[in-house]
Amino acid sequence: QVQLVESGGSVVQPGRSLRLSCEGSGFTLSDYNTHWVRQAPGKGLEWVAILSYDGKTKGFADSVKGRFSLFRDNFNNMVHLQMSSLRTEDTAMYYCARDPTVIGGYYFDLWGRGTLLTVS
Amino acid sequence: YVLTQPPSVSVAPGQTARIPCEGNNIGSEAVHWYQQKPDQAPVLVVYDDRDRPSGIPDRFSDSKSANTATLTITTVEAGDEADYYCQMWNSSNDHVLFGGGTKLTVL
Numbered sequence: 001q002v003q004l005v006e007s008g009g010s011v012v013q014p015g016r017s018l019r020l021s022c023e024g025s026g027f028t029l030s031d032y033n034t035h036w037v038r039q040a041p042g043k044g045l046e047w048v049a050i051l052s053y054d055g056k057t058k059g060f061a062d063s064v065k066g067r068f069s070l071f072r073d074n075f076n077n078m079v080h081l082q083m084s085s086l087r088t089e090d091t092a093m094y095y096c097a098r099d100p101t102v103i104g105g106y107y108f109d110l111w112g113r114g115t116l117l118t119v120s
Numbered sequence: 121y122v123l124t125q126p127p128s129v130s131v132a133p134g135q136t137a138r139i140p141c142e143g144n145n146i147g148s149e150a151v152h153w154y155q156q157k158p159d160q161a162p163v164l165v166v167y168d169d170r171d172r173p174s175g176i177p178d179r180f181s182d183s184k185s186a187n188t189a190t191l192t193i194t195t196v197e198a199g200d201e202a203d204y205y206c207q208m209w210n211s212s213n214d215h216v217l218f219g220g221g222t223k224l225t226v227l
Contacts (some may be wrong), residue, residue, distance in 0.1 A: 035216065037162075045154075045162065045205050047216035059214050095161055106209045106216055107152040109173060111161040 002026035002110065004096045009115030017084040020115055022096030024077045030055075033099035034072075034079040035108060038092035048094070050106065051079055064090075086119045093117075121210050123219035130225040131196050139191040139222045141206030149208045151189040153182060156203045156221075165204075166191065193224075201226045 008020040022034060036048040050059045051070040058070050069082045079096065093116050097108035124142040131137040141151065151169055154162040164173050166182045169189075179194045193200055206219040 037216075037218075044203075044221040045156075045207075045218040047218060050214075050216070057214075061215065104209055104211055104214070105150045105168070107150075107164065107167045107207065108154075108162070109164050109167070111163070113161050 004110055004112035006096045006112045006115035009117045011118045012086055014086060014088055014119055016086055020081040020094055022079045029077045030074050035097045035099055036081050037095045037097055040092040088119050091119045121217060123206055123217050125219040125222045128223045130227055132227045133196055135196055137193040137196050137224055139204050141189045141219045142187055146189050147184045147186040152207045153191045154205045196226055198226050
């Protein structure tokens with residue numbers, strides 16, 4: 001079954017670090033760009049980061065730049081979002097999303113069910 | 121760059137819903153649309169302005185003018201009640217943008 005599954009969400013104190021993980025199944029995750037999108041409680045969608053299929057492009061929203069990083073584990077078909085210096089405003093459901101484009105024009109044809117981060 | 125959507129749109133069953141997404145010169149950009157039902161992940165319903173993923177009915181379509189993209193849902197059903205988000209890629213900074221979302225209520 002083609003799906004994405006996020007894990008790692010938790011309750012953490014401000015200033016701490018946490019790693020979220022996204023595992024692909026039924027397809028090879030490194031054939032696609034992988035994005036993270038978050039949604040604060042009762043709010044809209046906010047793009048967080050992109051890791052390109054070839055690993056050469058990493059991009060981050062201004063709100064997380066310098067605090068979040070991305071890396072890929074091809075052996076386990078996973079992408080990880082490493083978060084540090086967490087703030088209360090980082091509290092959100094974090095979704096992993098697959099992007100089939102090559103260069104630009106990004107969109108998301110497959111989403112995971114999300115993992116919840118609470119910073120408090 | 122900002123994508124602006126109305127907070128809510130209401131429509132009776134069987135009627136046509138139109139959800140606008142305003143952005144400066146959005147007519148020259150590829151726009152994508154997502155449906156999100158309560159406590160669920162978003163689902164892509166229209167991409168690259170007019171294409172639909174498999175399983176999405178042709179009741180969902182997109183149109184654009186110079187500064188507005190519009191998701192149109194014809195013959196609206198109760199199951200279409202959801203939040204809808206427009207999205208585009210901002211080539212100037214290689215960032216992804218979402219509109220604020222529109223809650224579609226089926227009366």
